[in-house]
Amino acid sequence: MLTVSQPLQKLSGKVMSIVPFGFKGITECDAIVAMPPTFKFTKEILNCVEDCLGIKAFDAFAIPSFSKKLLSESHTVFQTLNIADKKHKIKKIILFQTSDSHEEGNSFSYSNQVMEDGYHIAGLLKSRDLILHQYPRMEVTLVYVTLKEGQQHMVMSEVHPNGERETIFRAEYRFRGVYNCDTALIRCIEFRTRKQDRSFVRNSLKIPTFGLIGLPGASKRFLEDSQSAWEAINLACNTDGCKKIILMHHADCGAYGGVACFDGDAVSEEIMHRGEMYKLRDMIHKKYPNIEVVLVYVRLIHNQTKLQYVLFD
Numbered sequence: 001m002l003t004v005s006q007p008l009q010k011l012s013g014k015v016m017s018i019v020p021f022g023f024k025g026i027t028e029c030d031a032i033v034a035m036p037p038t039f040k041f042t043k044e045i046l047n048c049v050e051d052c053l054g055i056k057a058f059d060a061f062a063i064p065s066f067s068k069k070l071l072s073e074s075h076t077v078f079q080t081l082n083i084a085d086k087k088h089k090i091k092k093i094i095l096f097q098t099s100d101s102h103e104e105g106n107s108f109s110y111s112n113q114v115m116e117d118g119y120h121i122a123g124l125l126k127s128r129d130l131i132l133h134q135y136p137r138m139e140v141t142l143v144y145v146t147l148k149e150g151q152q153h154m155v156m157s158e159v160h161p162n163g164e165r166e167t168i169f170r171a172e173y174r175f176r177g178v179y180n181c182d183t184a185l186i187r188c189i190e191f192r193t194r195k196q197d198r199s200f201v202r203n204s205l206k207i208p209t210f211g212l213i214g215l216p217g218a219s220k221r222f223l224e225d226s227q228s229a230w231e232a233i234n235l236a237c238n239t240d241g242c243k244k245i246i247l248m249h250h251a252d253c254g255a256y257g258g259v260a261c262f263d264g265d266a267v268s269e270e271i272m273h274r275g276e277m278y279k280l281r282d283m284i285h286k287k288y289p290n291i292e293v294v295l296v297y298v299r300l301i302h303n304q305t306k307l308q309y310v311l312f313d
């Protein structure tokens with residue numbers, strides 16, 4: 001039987017799972033990964049960061065067209081990089097750009113693959129210059145992701161400063177012929193719960209495939225009416241055929257100032273987060289009345305040694 005510390009138990013909701021938490025007292029991580037929110041590449045991009053680039057603790061920032069937004073000085077992009085820099089003291093920014101993959105096997109926007117590759121790689125290189133201008137001490141790694149052999153394989157190449165590409169990861173493409181995904185997860189960029197959050201969706205909610213929309217504070221930028229944030233939901237609902245959004249907030253979220261802002265009172269903190277989640281659910285329902293929104297809060301319990309996943313209405 002799952003038990004909860006007394007005050008938190010007063011809050012409504014169903015405890016779904018309790019899992020170990022290995023980051024007690026750790027507030028810094030190595031890097032932030034900027035990636036597209038599409039379900040098609042999420043798992044492999046995260047694997048590539050861990051296995052090929054050798055980075056285990058990293059924030060996951062997932063919005064559409066990162067490079068384009070960075071170049072147009074999107075407030076959301078810089079605000080997110082600033083949070084990762086100031087709160088998590090990251091030393092590295094890893095940018096993943098994927099080529100388009102539509103039903104015809106190629107992009108609709110480019111006449112051929114060479115043109116598309118050239119466009120995306122130029123965007124990556126420009127993004128690196130801009131990031132280094134803003135954060136001169138940051139290390140920037142660029143990775144370009146394409147599909148090969150009629151969408152049979154996914155190839156990830158590191159793009160060097162001179163534009164040369166070096167293959168670093170290759171995997172079978174799991175979604176050949178699949179263009180829709182009925183679930184999207186909106187979560188914080190937070191590195192400390194990244195793995196467990198995704199496992200929770202797969203194992204406890206029994207949803208094996210889902211897109212990832214990752215922004216600081218999960219709901220925060222949507223409630224501030226960020227265009228970049230809403231673009232991610234619009235893309236999921238209009239293009240990817242999303243029918244269910246899992247909205248996940250977590251305890252001690254830096255984007256909201258952490259539990260320190262509540263004098264260490266986890267109950268007040270959770271009540272504030274739930275309020276934010278209700279607000280975003282209402283906004284999503286106004287725009288997309290048929291989308292189901294599932295609310296999940298991640299608690300830090302047992303003296304910060306465990307994570308507890310709570311589902312509430």
Ligand SMILES: [Zn+2]
Nearest residue numbers: 188190253254
């Ligand atoms: Zn957070």
